[in-house]
Amino acid sequence: MFNNYDFGGALILERVKPYIDGRADMYGDRFFMKYNDILFYDQGEFQAFADGQKIEWLFLKPQDGLVSTASSLGWTKLYGDDVAVIMVRPDP
Numbered sequence: 001m002f003n004n005y006d007f008g009g010a011l012i013l014e015r016v017k018p019y020i021d022g023r024a025d026m027y028g029d030r031f032f033m034k035y036n037d038i039l040f041y042d043q044g045e046f047q048a049f050a051d052g053q054k055i056e057w058l059f060l061k062p063q064d065g066l067v068s069t070a071s072s073l074g075w076t077k078l079y080g081d082d083v084a085v086i087m088v089r090p091d092p
Contacts, residue, residue, distance in 0.1 A: 002050070002066075003059040004039070007084065011059070019055075039066050047073055050089065058087040 001019055003011060008021025024032050038049050039060075046069050049055070058075065060067055062085050071077065074090040 001057050001059060002038070002053070002055045004061050004064060004084075005035070006061065007059050039064055041065075046070065056089050058085070060085050060087070 001016070003018050003020065005020050005022070005024070008018035011018040012021060020027060020032075020035055027035075038046055046066065057078075058066065058070055062080060062082060064085075067085050067087070070087050075087040076090065077085060077087050079086040
Protein backbone atom coordinates (compact mmCIF):
# COMPACT_ATOMS: atom_id res chain seq x y z
CA MET A 1 0.00 0.00 0.00
CA PHE A 2 1.13 3.53 -0.75
CA ASN A 3 -0.46 6.25 1.36
CA ASN A 4 -0.42 9.98 1.73
CA TYR A 5 1.81 10.99 4.63
CA ASP A 6 -1.14 12.55 6.50
CA PHE A 7 -3.00 9.21 6.70
CA GLY A 8 -0.14 7.20 8.21
CA GLY A 9 -1.04 7.71 11.87
CA ALA A 10 -4.67 6.73 11.33
CA LEU A 11 -3.58 3.59 9.50
CA ILE A 12 -1.32 2.63 12.41
CA LEU A 13 -4.24 3.06 14.81
CA GLU A 14 -6.23 0.64 12.65
CA ARG A 15 -3.29 -1.80 12.66
CA VAL A 16 -2.58 -1.31 8.97
CA LYS A 17 1.09 -0.91 8.14
CA PRO A 18 1.48 2.40 6.27
CA TYR A 19 4.05 3.10 3.59
CA ILE A 20 4.89 6.28 5.49
CA ASP A 21 3.62 8.11 8.56
CA GLY A 22 4.26 11.26 10.57
CA ARG A 23 7.63 10.05 11.81
CA ALA A 24 9.38 11.13 8.59
CA ASP A 25 12.73 11.58 10.35
CA MET A 26 12.72 7.85 11.08
CA TYR A 27 12.59 7.02 7.37
CA GLY A 28 15.51 9.19 6.34
CA ASP A 29 15.93 11.92 3.76
CA ARG A 30 16.43 9.66 0.74
CA PHE A 31 13.25 7.68 1.44
CA PHE A 32 11.21 10.84 2.06
CA MET A 33 12.49 12.52 -1.11
CA LYS A 34 11.61 9.46 -3.21
CA TYR A 35 8.15 9.39 -1.59
CA ASN A 36 7.59 13.05 -2.50
CA ASP A 37 8.83 12.48 -6.04
CA ILE A 38 6.36 9.63 -6.59
CA LEU A 39 3.43 11.43 -4.94
CA PHE A 40 3.87 14.85 -6.52
CA TYR A 41 6.51 15.13 -9.22
CA ASP A 42 7.96 12.08 -10.95
CA GLN A 43 4.77 10.24 -11.76
CA GLY A 44 6.27 8.77 -14.93
CA GLU A 45 8.14 6.35 -12.69
CA PHE A 46 5.09 5.36 -10.68
CA GLN A 47 4.30 2.06 -12.42
CA ALA A 48 7.88 0.78 -12.11
CA PHE A 49 7.90 1.90 -8.47
CA ALA A 50 4.55 0.20 -7.77
CA ASP A 51 5.77 -3.00 -9.44
CA GLY A 52 9.05 -2.99 -7.52
CA GLN A 53 7.41 -2.27 -4.17
CA LYS A 54 4.46 -4.59 -4.88
CA ILE A 55 1.99 -1.74 -4.29
CA GLU A 56 -1.55 -3.10 -4.61
CA TRP A 57 -3.61 -0.16 -3.35
CA LEU A 58 -3.37 3.58 -2.78
CA PHE A 59 -4.77 5.76 0.00
CA LEU A 60 -4.37 9.35 -1.16
CA LYS A 61 -5.80 12.84 -0.95
CA PRO A 62 -7.91 13.84 -3.96
CA GLN A 63 -5.51 16.66 -4.84
CA ASP A 64 -2.45 14.37 -5.00
CA GLY A 65 -1.14 14.26 -8.56
CA LEU A 66 -0.77 10.51 -8.26
CA VAL A 67 -4.57 10.08 -8.34
CA SER A 68 -4.79 11.13 -12.00
CA THR A 69 -1.61 9.25 -12.91
CA ALA A 70 -2.86 6.00 -11.37
CA SER A 71 -6.25 6.48 -13.02
CA SER A 72 -4.61 6.91 -16.43
CA LEU A 73 -2.70 3.66 -15.81
CA GLY A 74 -5.93 1.76 -15.19
CA TRP A 75 -6.03 1.79 -11.39
CA THR A 76 -9.62 1.60 -10.14
CA LYS A 77 -11.07 4.10 -7.69
CA LEU A 78 -12.92 2.16 -4.97
CA TYR A 79 -13.77 5.19 -2.89
CA GLY A 80 -13.45 8.93 -3.18
CA ASP A 81 -14.67 12.03 -1.37
CA ASP A 82 -13.20 15.45 -0.61
CA VAL A 83 -10.83 13.95 2.00
CA ALA A 84 -9.53 10.65 0.63
CA VAL A 85 -9.30 8.45 -2.44
CA ILE A 86 -8.72 4.69 -2.32
CA MET A 87 -7.55 3.01 -5.52
CA VAL A 88 -6.55 -0.54 -6.40
CA ARG A 89 -4.16 -1.92 -8.97
CA PRO A 90 -5.72 -3.28 -12.12
CA ASP A 91 -5.81 -7.04 -12.60
CA PRO A 92 -2.72 -8.25 -14.45
